Amino acid sequence: MLGLRNLVIALVFVLIAPAGWAGNQNIELMDDRGVTLRLSSVAARPAAISTFGADVSLALGVKPVAVTDYGLQGVPDYLASQLADVQGLGPRHQPNLEVLSEVAPDLVIAIRRYTEKDGSHIESIAPLLALDLITLQDSLRAVEVTGRALGAQEKAEALNVEFLKRIETLAAHEVGRSGKTIALLTSGSETPFIYYDHFLPTALLERLGFDNVGGEPPNPEHGIPLGYRISLEALLELNPDTILLLPTSRQRAFTMNPIWPYLKAVRDERVFEVPHYWKEGAGPIARDRILGDIERLLLPHPESVVGE
The missing domain is CATH 3.40.50.1980 (Nitrogenase molybdenum iron protein domain)
Structure with missing residues (x-):
């Protein structure tokens, strides 16, 4: 590292x-x-x-x-x-x-x-x-x-x-994580928004041995856009092992799509909602909490993992 x-x-x-x-x-x-x-x-x-x-x-x-x-x-x-x-x-x-x-x-x-x-x-x-x-x-x-x-x-x-x-310290214990694919999604609409690798939470996931299927940003020097809209058909092609959902005040319409149940993460009950501070996690308190959430949800502690 x-x-x-x-x-x-x-x-x-x-x-x-x-x-x-x-x-x-x-x-x-x-x-x-x-x-x-x-x-x-x-x-x-x-x-x-x-x-x-x-x-x-x-x-x-x-x-x-x-x-x-x-x-x-x-x-x-x-x-x-x-x-x-x-x-x-x-x-x-x-x-x-x-x-x-x-x-x-x-x-x-x-x-x-x-x-x-x-x-x-x-x-x-x-x-x-x-x-x-x-x-x-x-x-x-x-x-x-x-x-x-x-x-x-x-x-x-x-x-x-x-x-x-x-x-x-967390990255030093990558057993069971290498090659695991993941997606961070948001939106209450019919088409979710997926984040690129450079967004702080996905960057942390990458550093800890996970593969963010959102991919690299087209203009990393500018920071914006943070990600892009992705169809459920395209998400199914990427088929991540785990899906993380940012909170929304509306029902997530994309989870009503008939394709949703066929996603590997959904079938394997590897869909987790993460707290609101993931949206703006640059502060010292928030970014520590994000690491804590990753450790609790995604690292090998089966007894502490709670799915959606």
Whole structure:
């Protein structure tokens, strides 16, 4: 797993050298837009237009002053108890910027693709740290750069190192997994959406010895698209050993397709629903939970596996 070790080393080259506390104590950061942020001091009142922002802030010991949610599904369950008294901003794709202004954050930690249209407005309220948060590399970089913004660089780096070590430990025990095919699906429509290899959860599955049938992305340097619509006929041709389903607020129409029962994963009762944080798993808490789910559901612990 040399590539995993190289990921940490690579972070040195993709991040601007930290200004730290030298001179006038400004902190200089670059986000995933290529924009340089200059903070006069560490951020103590971050707001999150992303689950990641809330996740990483809490993991680094800083409670956010405002957070977005998943619309009707609310704040993610795994963070809800720690965010009970935190101001809500509404859904991440349409945050309430008036409320954001009222809480007066000193930093906004956001998903880049959800804030492009409102970026200038957000920046009039507070410095905007816009992050891609799609790949494993995105996660490692985002945790480190946010750690510097929050004055917790050493803790952020330690979280990354511990996470990579955990991947290595799990990957070292590949007995019974090599060659096992898997698909990560979402959507409540008649045609499911399947994720490419570069999406963080599928990338973790690949590193742990599974073969994601979604395949490689056509434009890996851009991150988007995350995957593609796939017909049940095409999914049957790929016929994965295991299917993972992201949660949806609607009944999954594609599971009513007459082809569905003929899929190997369905016949073998290897279809599992995974929690909502798999959709946005770049935060230190979420990505650890994803590894825990993989270990519980897919690694050889028959007594702990619960199917759909």
